[in-house]
Amino acid sequence: MDGNKAMDFRQVSIGVARRNKAMCVLCVILLAAAPELLAPVAWAESSNAEFRGSLEEGEITGVGQTTLDVKGTTYRLHQKMTLLDDEGRLMEWSQLRPGLIVQYQLKDGALYKIIVIIPR
Helix, strand or coil: CHHHHHHHHHHHHHHHHHHHHHHHHHHHHHHHHCHHHCHHHHHHHHHHHHHHHCCEEEEEEEECCCEEEECCEEEEEEEEEEEEECCCCECCHHHCCCCCEEEEEEECCEEEEEEEECCC
């Protein structure tokens, strides 16, 4: 009887190992086929939190050729500055005017990213 019990235990162990391997293979196939099932929630939350946390907000009080006044403070433009509207579309410098609200990020003391909040 002891021999039968040992054999049953070995078969159970082999069965569990095969099941675990099959589950791992299934997970790899699912992740390869549809990684968006798991990724978007974590990506959106971390991206928004990081993005919003690094921006300051203020009203444009003056627009120069190579400077922008926000809340009465004059900032120079970073050489790699981006200017976007709040929907992510590129904007022209000529579209800026006093009174617009902007969110901005500084890099090396210069305006690196400017997002214009379009009045609706």
